[in-house]
Amino acid sequence: xxxxxxxxxxxxxxxxxxxxxxxxxxxxxxxxxxxxxxxxxxxxxxxxxxxxxxxxxxxxxxxxxxxxxxxxxxxxxxxxxxxxxxxxxxxxxxxxxxxxxxxxxxxxxxxxxxxxxxxxxxxxxxxxxxxxxxxxxxxxxxxxxxxxxxxxxxxxxxxxxxxxxxxxxxxxxxxxxxxxxxxxxxxxxxxxxxxxxxxxxxxxxxxxxxxxxxxxxxxxxxxxxxxxxxxxxxxxxxxxxxxxxxxxxxxxxxxxxxxxxxxxxx
Amino acid sequence: xxxxxxxxxxxxxxxxxxxxxxxxxxxxxxxxxxxxxxxxxxxxxxxxxxxxxxxxxxxxxxxxxxxxxxxxxxxxxxxxxxxxxxxxxxxxxxxxxxxxxxxxxxxxxxxxxxxxxxxxxxxxxxxxxxxxxxxxxxxxxxxxxxxxxxxxxxxxxxxxxxxxxxxxxxxxxxxxxxxxxxxxxxxxxxxxxxxxxxxxxxxxxxxxxxxxxxxxxxxxxxxxxxxxxxxxxxxxxxxxxxxxxxxxxxxxxxxxxxxxxxxxxx
DNA sequence: CAGTGGTCTAGACCACGCT
DNA sequence: GCGTGGTCTAGACCACTGT
Numbered sequence: 001x002x003x004x005x006x007x008x009x010x011x012x013x014x015x016x017x018x019x020x021x022x023x024x025x026x027x028x029x030x031x032x033x034x035x036x037x038x039x040x041x042x043x044x045x046x047x048x049x050x051x052x053x054x055x056x057x058x059x060x061x062x063x064x065x066x067x068x069x070x071x072x073x074x075x076x077x078x079x080x081x082x083x084x085x086x087x088x089x090x091x092x093x094x095x096x097x098x099x100x101x102x103x104x105x106x107x108x109x110x111x112x113x114x115x116x117x118x119x120x121x122x123x124x125x126x127x128x129x130x131x132x133x134x135x136x137x138x139x140x141x142x143x144x145x146x147x148x149x150x151x152x153x154x155x156x157x158x159x160x161x162x163x164x165x166x167x168x169x170x171x172x173x174x175x176x177x178x179x180x181x182x183x184x185x186x187x188x189x190x191x192x193x194x195x196x197x198x199x200x201x202x203x204x205x206x207x208x209x210x211x212x213x214x215x216x217x218x219x220x221x222x223x224x225x226x227x228x229x230x231x232x233x234x235x236x237x238x239x240x241x242x243x244x245x246x247x248x249x250x251x252x253x254x255x256x257x258x259x260x261x262x263x264x265x266x
Numbered sequence: 267x268x269x270x271x272x273x274x275x276x277x278x279x280x281x282x283x284x285x286x287x288x289x290x291x292x293x294x295x296x297x298x299x300x301x302x303x304x305x306x307x308x309x310x311x312x313x314x315x316x317x318x319x320x321x322x323x324x325x326x327x328x329x330x331x332x333x334x335x336x337x338x339x340x341x342x343x344x345x346x347x348x349x350x351x352x353x354x355x356x357x358x359x360x361x362x363x364x365x366x367x368x369x370x371x372x373x374x375x376x377x378x379x380x381x382x383x384x385x386x387x388x389x390x391x392x393x394x395x396x397x398x399x400x401x402x403x404x405x406x407x408x409x410x411x412x413x414x415x416x417x418x419x420x421x422x423x424x425x426x427x428x429x430x431x432x433x434x435x436x437x438x439x440x441x442x443x444x445x446x447x448x449x450x451x452x453x454x455x456x457x458x459x460x461x462x463x464x465x466x467x468x469x470x471x472x473x474x475x476x477x478x479x480x481x482x483x484x485x486x487x488x489x490x491x492x493x494x495x496x497x498x499x500x501x502x503x504x505x506x507x508x509x510x511x512x513x514x515x516x517x518x519x520x521x522x523x524x525x526x527x528x529x530x531x532x
Numbered sequence: 533c534a535g536t537g538g539t540c541t542a543g544a545c546c547a548c549g550c551t
Numbered sequence: 552g553c554g555t556g557g558t559c560t561a562g563a564c565c566a567c568t569g570t
Contacts, residue, residue, distance in 0.1 A: 010538080010539060010540090011539080011540080012539080012540090017481075020481075036554075036555060036556080037555080037556065038554085038555085046540080046541085047540060047541045047542060047543085048541095048542085048543090049315075049539095049540070049541075049542090050539080050540060050541085052556085052557085053539085053540090055556090056322070060326045060478070060491070060492075061478045061480075061481075062477060062478045066555095066556060066557090067548090067549090067555090067556080068547065068548050068549080068555075068556050068557060069547070069548030069549040069550080069554080069555050069556065069557095070548080070549060070550085070554095070555065070556080071554095071555060071556075072555095072556075082473075085526060085528045086528075088528055088530055089528075089530060191530075201530055202529070202530050202531075203527060203528065203529055203530060204527070204528040204530065205525070205526070205527050205528075206525070206526045206527075206528070207348075207523050207524065207525050207526075208474055208496070208523065208524040208525075208526070209496075209519065209522075209523055209524075210476035210494045210495075210496050210519035211328060211494065211519060211520070212326070212327045212328045212492055212493075212494065214327075215283075215286075215327075225326070226326075226478055227477075227478075228476045228477065228478065228494035228519070229476070230474070230475075230476050253475065253476035253477060253494070254477070256475070257473050257474065257475055258473065258474040258475075259471070259472070259473050259474075260351060260471070260472045260473075260474070260526045260528075261469065261470070261471050261472075262351045262354055262355075262469065262470040262471075262472070262526075263468070263469055264354055264355060264457075264467060264468050264469060264470065265468075276557080276558060276559090277558080277559080278558075278559090302535075302536060302537080303536080303537065304535085304536085312559080312560085313559060313560045313561065313562085314560095314561090314562090315558095315559070315560075315561090316558080316559060316560085318537085318538085319558085319559090321537095332536095332537060332538090333536090333537080333567090333568090334536075334537050334538065334566065334567050334568080335535080335536050335537065335538095335566070335567030335568035335569080336536065336537080336567080336568060336569085337535095337536060337537075337568095338536095338537075
């Protein structure tokens with residue numbers, strides 16, 4: 001099984017393509033170990049660095065992951081959570097049912113993950129900052145306007161799943177429960193929380209992008225090589241007035257689907 | 267500027283982190299050429315392969331791109347197009363204004379790109395296929411049900427921007443304009459087209475994911491290393507009945523933002 | 533032609549995981 | 552201890568770009 005010298009593709013490409021084909025055909029299944037670098041090197045009669053180059057290619061495609069001392073493995077599909085745009089409507093229940101028996105405590109995050117309240121953890125850090133340009137634009141306030149910044153790292157069953165930083169005009173939330181970290185997590189999430197201030201969110205706008213994570217994001221969210229992140233830039237409006245902006249919500253892309261519904265009134 | 271042997275990070279990591287910091291600080295700006303591999307190697311007193319490893323890291327983060335014979339360059343931000351969920355409502359104008367003067371011809375795609383009708387090109391290939399499991403599920407038909415499959419590659423100003431394959435129940439569209447490739451592109455897009463059959467789309471559902479592109483997608487869409495793709499799985503419903511499914515729409519993630527609006531009736 | 537990145541070799545030693 | 556991947560060397564030659 002030596003490589004084909006007449007093939008215009010370089011050796012590492014041929015080998016990577018061969019391995020990828022084996023994965024696609026099912027000869028190598030998710031979780032399977034690839035032949036070791038030394039075995040592949042002698043099999044194709046090339047140097048180990050050439051094999052390494054082939055495997056690096058597959059790692060950066062998100063198809064393979066390597067573990068030192070153990071081997072290279074076909075990546076397994078991750079359990080996916082669906083993030084539905086309707087999650088914001090669910091939060092309304094906490095507002096509208098005031099006075100009645102409340103639903104089980106939850107937030108947009110617990111609903112997305114289908115996890116119980118106690119399996120949900122938060123790292124939080126609140127601060128007061130002058131509005132950066134991007135946030136000022138979203139909130140429709142002058143640059144430098146005093147804002148409350150709330151940074152969260154969300155964990156589901158002790159696994160980091162999401163980073164977000166959200167901003168509120170300080171004039172709206174200073175001295176209220178929104179500005180007190182001890183109130184987080186708040187049953188019903190921030191829409192319910194804002195409602196206690198008499199601020200009723202009527203519209204949520206989300207802008208979705210994807211990119212490779214920064215090294216810092218990779219470390220915090222424990223993202224393997226070859227996996228991008230989805231980013232959501234969000235703002236919440238109350239009667240047309242922006243009251244919250246999130247810049248950005250960052251989620252590893254191998255574990256999530258974003259569901260949106262667009263109604264076309266006929 | 268030799269590397270620090272007491273630093274626990276490997277040499278290629280130190281060098282990559284150093285280059286990344288220079289980019290983040292603005293010492294290296296988008297479009298700038300990095301020092302050549304040979305220069306960096308002698309500067310840090312390491313082998314060229316070590317420098318190469320550092321640069322490969324940055325390439326796979328989407329921060330740097332290399333061009334043979336020319337050098338390694340800091341990647342420039344791409345002009346972004348916004349894809350708004352409201353684009354589907356715009357298409358309704360072509361339906362509702364029947365009989366009146368129609369708006370300028372366009373589709374969801376031309377609107378997204380802000381390009382003129384004549385700057386828009388299509389590669390199309392239509393076929394009849396039995397419903398694969400995923401599509402059958404979306405269309406709520408038995409697996410194997412005869413479907414029309416329409417595969418498109420969209421070009422804006424001769425640049426490939428998007429791949430999509432959409433499916434319709436053949437019983438719904440056989441013998442209609444929908445099944446005739448010569449009708450594409452259709453002014454107003456497929457919502458307007460379906461309306462001519464008396465099928466009025468009332469709801470569109472989209473599921474957004476991100477992943478690294480396959481080699482085939484990288485080739486067709488000319489995607490540089492380190493850039494993920496956004497995928498949209500879509501279906502259109504007419505009075506609650508699925509009439510179209512797209513599996514999947516694939517878009518390079520460095521050139522696009524997906525905008526969604528969620529209305530919360532208060 | 534000189535300078536760039538791309539491919540490749542034939543080793544070496546290290547760090548890690550398992551038995 | 553042994554097999555795994557990770558890092559690294561000191562070269563070589565190829566392919567491409569621009570002068």
